[in-house]
Amino acid sequence: MPQVGWLTSSRTKVPFDEALAAAEADGEWEGMPFEVLSGIRKQVTADRPDAISVTQTLSCPRKVFLQGTEDYYVSPMDNFATFRGTIVHTMLEDNKTDDGVTEERFTRDHRGIIISGSPDSVRSIDRGRRGDRFLIRDWKSAKALPKYDNAYTNHQQQVNLYRWLLHLDPERTDLEVVYVSMEGVRILRLKPSQVWSDAEVEAFLDRRLMPLQAQRDAGRPVAYYSVEEGDLWQCDYCPVQAICYRKAALEIRDGLLAEPDKVQRVVPRARKKK
Numbered sequence: 001m002p003q004v005g006w007l008t009s010s011r012t013k014v015p016f017d018e019a020l021a022a023a024e025a026d027g028e029w030e031g032m033p034f035e036v037l038s039g040i041r042k043q044v045t046a047d048r049p050d051a052i053s054v055t056q057t058l059s060c061p062r063k064v065f066l067q068g069t070e071d072y073y074v075s076p077m078d079n080f081a082t083f084r085g086t087i088v089h090t091m092l093e094d095n096k097t098d099d100g101v102t103e104e105r106f107t108r109d110h111r112g113i114i115i116s117g118s119p120d121s122v123r124s125i126d127r128g129r130r131g132d133r134f135l136i137r138d139w140k141s142a143k144a145l146p147k148y149d150n151a152y153t154n155h156q157q158q159v160n161l162y163r164w165l166l167h168l169d170p171e172r173t174d175l176e177v178v179y180v181s182m183e184g185v186r187i188l189r190l191k192p193s194q195v196w197s198d199a200e201v202e203a204f205l206d207r208r209l210m211p212l213q214a215q216r217d218a219g220r221p222v223a224y225y226s227v228e229e230g231d232l233w234q235c236d237y238c239p240v241q242a243i244c245y246r247k248a249a250l251e252i253r254d255g256l257l258a259e260p261d262k263v264q265r266v267v268p269r270a271r272k273k274k
């Protein structure tokens with residue numbers, strides 16, 4: 001199950017329909033206008049492809065599983081970054097160029113697992129002496145523009161995966177991330193050292209895709225203590241953190257009995273917020 005409603009400021013769980021009815025009648029609910037709440041609900045309940053997506057390979061696999069199988073609630077403000085992204089994508093859809101593809105979904109097989117992704121835009125551009133080149137762009141809404149000349153690491157990974165998904169030649173493809181904030185817009189092109197070969201993409205997929213598929217097959221999420229250290233920064237922003245930590249306590253107990261060497265991590269008290 002996906003998100004099914006919102007939390008009030010006093011942490012009461014309210015189903016979407018109830019909150020939207022109140023917002024429509026009163027003009028707002030929990031300080032949010034009906035239009036914003038309705039846009040958020042459309043976004044968070046939109047149909048998702050059955051295949052494993054590029055963005056899922058960049059996320060904590062346990063979060064991917066729990067978001068797909070558990071009912072959960074978050075505050076409307078916790079959804080707001082997602083809604084901000086929707087605004088940017090609506091602008092993109094309304095103003096696309098005639099010579100490329102925008103937000104089209106592509107799939108590719110990796111070791112028998114289908115992976116799908118939908119780059120924001122793909123075009124072929126005449127770069128003069130550099131010849132015709134493909135340009136893949138992904139757009140990101142942000143509170144503030146990046147201060148440095150490098151796209152964030154997970155955004156670099158995302159556009160590299162899109163390049164691979166489309167079977168494009170890394171030598172003939174430019175990869176860019178466009179950041180949009182209230183301050184302005186910043187285009188960051190990946191440097192040659194940041195562009196992955198097919199072998200590098202596939203090594204990444206071997207590491208990231210297999211746990212996603214394994215937990216689908218097993219019908220349970222990867223154990224909390226098996227989540228990669230590099231994914232734990234997501235915990236503070238995770239919409240299923242409370243569910244994850246509740247289940248983790250039992251997994252740790254069972255893991256200590258069955259495979260004590262692997263249980264190297266317990267649920268951190270400081271990260272508990274819901």
Ligand code: SF4
Pocket residue numbers: 060061062063064066224227231232234235236238239240241244245
């Ligand atoms: S709380 Fe952290 S480990 Fe648990 S599902 Fe969320 S991101 Fe993953």
